[in-house]
Amino acid sequence: MNLKRKNPALYYLQRTGFYILVAVITIYLMVPFLWAVLTSFRRSGDLFLQPLQFVTAPSTLNNYRDVFANENFINGLGYSLLVAVGAVAISLLFGSFAAYALGRFRFKGKSMIMYIILAVSVFPQIAVLGGLFTLIRTFDMYNNPIALVFSYLIFTIPFTVWVLTSFVRDIPGELEEAALVDGASPLRTLFSVLFPVMMPALVTTGLLAFINAWNEYLFALTFMGTRRTVPVVIANYSGATQFDQPWGQIMAASIVVTVPLIILVLVFQRNIVSGLTAGAVKG
Amino acid sequence: MTTNATPKLDAPIRRRGIEAARAQQALWLLLPTLIAIALVAGYPLYRTIFFSLFEASLTTPDERTFLGIGNFWFTTAEGVQLGFLQDPKWWEAVKNTMLFTVVSVFLETVFGMIIALVVNTAFPGRAFLRTAMLVPWAIPTVVSAQMWGYMYNDSFGLIGRGLLGGQALLANTDSAIWALIAVDVWKTTSFMALLILAGLQSLPTDMYEAADMDGATKWTQFWRMTLPLLRPALLVALVFRSLDALRVFDVMYVMLGPVNAGTTSMTGYARLQLIDNSLLGMGSAVSVAIFLIIMVIVVLYVTAFRVKFD
Numbered sequence: 001m002n003l004k005r006k007n008p009a010l011y012y013l014q015r016t017g018f019y020i021l022v023a024v025i026t027i028y029l030m031v032p033f034l035w036a037v038l039t040s041f042r043r044s045g046d047l048f049l050q051p052l053q054f055v056t057a058p059s060t061l062n063n064y065r066d067v068f069a070n071e072n073f074i075n076g077l078g079y080s081l082l083v084a085v086g087a088v089a090i091s092l093l094f095g096s097f098a099a100y101a102l103g104r105f106r107f108k109g110k111s112m113i114m115y116i117i118l119a120v121s122v123f124p125q126i127a128v129l130g131g132l133f134t135l136i137r138t139f140d141m142y143n144n145p146i147a148l149v150f151s152y153l154i155f156t157i158p159f160t161v162w163v164l165t166s167f168v169r170d171i172p173g174e175l176e177e178a179a180l181v182d183g184a185s186p187l188r189t190l191f192s193v194l195f196p197v198m199m200p201a202l203v204t205t206g207l208l209a210f211i212n213a214w215n216e217y218l219f220a221l222t223f224m225g226t227r228r229t230v231p232v233v234i235a236n237y238s239g240a241t242q243f244d245q246p247w248g249q250i251m252a253a254s255i256v257v258t259v260p261l262i263i264l265v266l267v268f269q270r271n272i273v274s275g276l277t278a279g280a281v282k283g
Numbered sequence: 284m285t286t287n288a289t290p291k292l293d294a295p296i297r298r299r300g301i302e303a304a305r306a307q308q309a310l311w312l313l314l315p316t317l318i319a320i321a322l323v324a325g326y327p328l329y330r331t332i333f334f335s336l337f338e339a340s341l342t343t344p345d346e347r348t349f350l351g352i353g354n355f356w357f358t359t360a361e362g363v364q365l366g367f368l369q370d371p372k373w374w375e376a377v378k379n380t381m382l383f384t385v386v387s388v389f390l391e392t393v394f395g396m397i398i399a400l401v402v403n404t405a406f407p408g409r410a411f412l413r414t415a416m417l418v419p420w421a422i423p424t425v426v427s428a429q430m431w432g433y434m435y436n437d438s439f440g441l442i443g444r445g446l447l448g449g450q451a452l453l454a455n456t457d458s459a460i461w462a463l464i465a466v467d468v469w470k471t472t473s474f475m476a477l478l479i480l481a482g483l484q485s486l487p488t489d490m491y492e493a494a495d496m497d498g499a500t501k502w503t504q505f506w507r508m509t510l511p512l513l514r515p516a517l518l519v520a521l522v523f524r525s526l527d528a529l530r531v532f533d534v535m536y537v538m539l540g541p542v543n544a545g546t547t548s549m550t551g552y553a554r555l556q557l558i559d560n561s562l563l564g565m566g567s568a569v570s571v572a573i574f575l576i577i578m579v580i581v582v583l584y585v586t587a588f589r590v591k592f593d
Binding site: 018019021022025026028029030032033035036039047048051090093094095097098100101102105106107108110113116117119120122123124125126127128129130131132133134135137150151153154157158161186190211214215217218221222231232234235237245247250251254257258261262264265266269272273274276277 | 302305306308309310312313315316317322323324326327328344397401408411412413414417418419420421422423424425426427428429430433434436438439445469477478480481523529532533536537549550554557558563566567570571573574581
């Protein structure tokens with residue numbers, strides 16, 4: 001503030017430098033995505049154009065039309081939704097029980113359980129890939145979305161337990177004590193007293209777990225044959241001919257699966273930051 | 284007097300009774316989670332360790348022969364080296380994964396810090412930048428891999444054709460690893476920035492006012508105050524990012540394909556052996572090695588930096 005009066009030249013130089021930095025950061029963060037958006041609206045023949053001509057070339061919705069006519073893609077959306085919602089629902093239910101126990105009860109072996117859950121959350125998925133694959137084969141569940149729901153619990157459960165526990169700890173104890181004195185069972189206390197208070201936390205945690213499940217690739221690639229989830233469809237997107245990469249369509253499909261996520265993330269911006277910090281910074 | 288004595292005697296017993304009941308209730312509440320973890324993590328991990336000691340095919344896991352550590356290290360009488368630890372491709376994957384982890388996590392921390400510091404200052408358009416910051420993070424990894432794959436393309440891409448004049452960046456393993464680092468840095472810098480920003484916003488402002496009064500430059504304030512105070516938040520973010528980078532798979536597999544991903548990431552190598560080559564025993568052995576590497580690094584991090592998770 002003083003600099004403005006003391007040394008205006010330096011002040012404005014600093015200001016300009018700062019805004020250049022802001023511009024560089026914005027371009028860096030946004031350009032790859034905007035370029036993908038632009039490509040999704042261009043005809044395949046126009047992809048050869050020089051950047052400037054490419055930007056001004058006429059737009060078309062053909063890529064989106066093709067993407068939505070693609071059965072694999074539509075089915076992929078369905079399977080992704082089913083699998084992600086399934087895994088998140090189970091994780092939230094189990095996770096809130098566990099979080100209630102870990103955040104509110106005192107018992108022997110609690111920190112041991114916390115460490116086990118933490119260890120599982122840093123688990124490399126590849127370490128269970130072979131084991132899970134043979135199990136899935138044994139139960140004849142290959143290519144079955146239920147197998148995928150089940151396998152996704154390996155990362156959604158530790159995450160929800162961990163984040164919800166830190167939320168449960170922050171809820172004042174009086175609420176629950178009143179219910180306890182009235183003789184309510186723990187399950188009843190959880191459902192009628194804690195759940196309403198935990199609602200924002202459940203939404204945030206659910207959303208973050210959903211994003212992780214929606215994006216999962218390794219298990220989806222390995223445990224499903226024909227019933228591919230959306231990331232696998234996008235990774236293997238092929239056009240009419242085998243040797244031609246239909247970039248316009250790939251970008252359109254990419255935008256279709258990304259835009260809902262971006263909207264969700266923007267709507268829940270504040271909650272997401274608190275959810276991430278509860279999950280990562282506090283541990 | 285006697286009426287006073289009874290509760291004195293009773294209280295500890297009753298409290299212990301309540302505590303025992305609470306402990307039992309806690310166990311019931313934890314049971315579904317513990318069972319789920321045992322089923323999806325514990326038992327499959329045990330199977331993986333078990334199969335790592337056998338020669339078995341993925342399609343017929345029941346017809347197996349015991350090898351001991353043969354999947355890890357085995358030389359036949361003719362001098363043919365069969366253990367994966369004797370495979371130069373595994374070591375290439377290890378080298379590339381380590382390079383990827385160190386460089387990308389370092390760059391993410393530096394860029395994340397810069398972005399967080401910028402967003403933490405008041406300026407018009409700050410809200411917009413805060414929002415823009417979330418975009419790369421919200422994009423699925425496979426999508427960002429395809430987006431960058433397109434930008435790196437030598438005949439269509441903004442970078443491959445535009446900046447580099449038609450060089451196929453991804454065709455050459457030495458340049459590919461740097462191209463992949465760039466993708467990961469772009470994708471996850473936001474995550475770092477978010478965590479650092481949350482840390483920055485919890486720092487007390489009056490301390491900075493005092494430092495301003497004392498005439499400390501912004502630079503000194505950053506090195507002497509901000510950085511030490513951010514240390515705990517920064518360390519935990521670093522641990523999580525490094526572990527993510529060590530088990531990287533999606534970016535390599537989508538952008539390079541199964542075979543080349545096998546020499547760029549440890550996970551890619553394991554999956555190539557396990558699934559594409561159907562070598563259940565060999566692939567499991569590699570998985571066990573990755574598991575051990577990651578667990579050792581977790582322990583090192585936690586003890587060296589005394590990261591607290593409670």
